Amino acid sequence: MLSLSLIRRSVTMGSSARRIRVLSTKMGSKDPMIKSPDEIKSYPATIKVYTRTGDKGTSALFTGERRSKSDSVFTALGTTDELSSTIGLAIAHIEGTDASSLITQLEIIQCLLQDVGSNVATPLGSARASKMKLSRTRFDPDGYHCTRMEQWIDDMSVGLPVHRSFILPSGGLAASTLHIARTVCRRAERTLVPLQEDIDKETMMFVNRLSDYLFVAARWVAMQQGITEKIYVHHKGRVTEFDK
Numbered sequence: 456m457l458s459l460s461l462i463r464r465s466v467t468m469g470s471s472a473r474r475i476r477v478l479s480t481k482m483g484s485k486d487p488m489i490k491s492p493d494e495i496k497s498y499p500a501t502i503k504v505y506t507r508t509g510d511k512g513t514s515a516l517f518t519g520e521r522r523s524k525s526d527s528v529f530t531a532l533g534t535t536d537e538l539s540s541t542i543g544l545a546i547a548h549i550e551g552t553d554a555s556s557l558i559t560q561l562e563i564i565q566c567l568l569q570d571v572g573s574n575v576a577t578p579l580g581s582a583r584a585s586k587m588k589l590s591r592t593r594f595d596p597d598g599y600h601c602t603r604m605e606q607w608i609d610d611m612s613v614g615l616p617v618h619r620s621f622i623l624p625s626g627g628l629a630a631s632t633l634h635i636a637r638t639v640c641r642r643a644e645r646t647l648v649p650l651q652e653d654i655d656k657e658t659m660m661f662v663n664r665l666s667d668y669l670f671v672a673a674r675w676v677a678m679q680q681g682i683t684e685k686i687y688v689h690h691k692g693r694v695t696e697f698d699k
């Protein structure tokens with residue numbers, strides 16, 4: 456079986472997996488979505504990344520429906536993609552540091568964001584969303600991922616310095632990148648709000664919890680790396696060396 460995550464990536468992130476699907480259709484498979492690993496291995500190594508079908512400003516949902524790329528669904532998909540990319544950058548800054556134990560969690564989250572994209576790309580109210588597609592793209596039905604992330608948040612929170620004031624996005628390259636990821640996450644959440652009728656409620660919960668996770672993760676990384684976070688101070692009347 457072609458793994459579900461591969462199928463999902465094909466819809467949401469523009470990977471070569473969709474080309475595999477297109478190719479398998481041409482090869483005459485009854486169900487183009489389901490291929491054995493051996494069949495996939497036998498595909499030519501140079502599968503084209505582009506189909507040119509999106510050149511006129513429309514693209515396809517997982518249901519096959521085509522919509523304008525300015526549609527809210529693609530805004531949400533694109534923002535989820537940005538979020539995952541930013542987490543990838545944070546991982547690159549964490550690698551090889553004292554905070555590297557966090558990478559497994561961040562990679563799991565990147566995979567879950569693919570699943571979020573699949574959920575978004577299969578609108579619940581769409582007449583073209585078959586039962587099979589809906590069950591494949593159902594996100595976190597028992598709330599497992601959200602609950603696990605809450606546990607991760609609680610675990611990381613132990614021992615973090617307590618501040619009475621705002622913590623500024625700071626704490627070194629890795630922590631600051633996680634803060635950027637947090638802000639992209641909040642933007643992703645805002646893009647999901649208009650789609651609430653068409654996505655699973657657990658998708659909203661997960662993305663909302665993820666911004667909390669990224670905030671705590673940024674602080675935890677700074678602490679692991681021995682970098683002091685910057686705290687908000689009220690500046691009115693405070694003289695700096697440039698004011699003299």
Ligand SMILES: Nc1ncnc2c1ncn2[C@@H]1O[C@H](COP(=O)(O)OP(=O)(O)OP(=O)(O)O)[C@@H](O)[C@H]1O
Nearest residue numbers: 466467469505506507508509510514515529532533
């Ligand atoms: N600009 C976009 N923003 C967000 N999501 C997009 C965008 N363009 C496409 N997508 C989504 O990502 C998937 C893969 O992207 P891809 O670039 O392959 O699509 P396309 O532009 O329609 O096709 P092609 O690039 O082959 O002409 C699409 O099926 C669609 O769900």
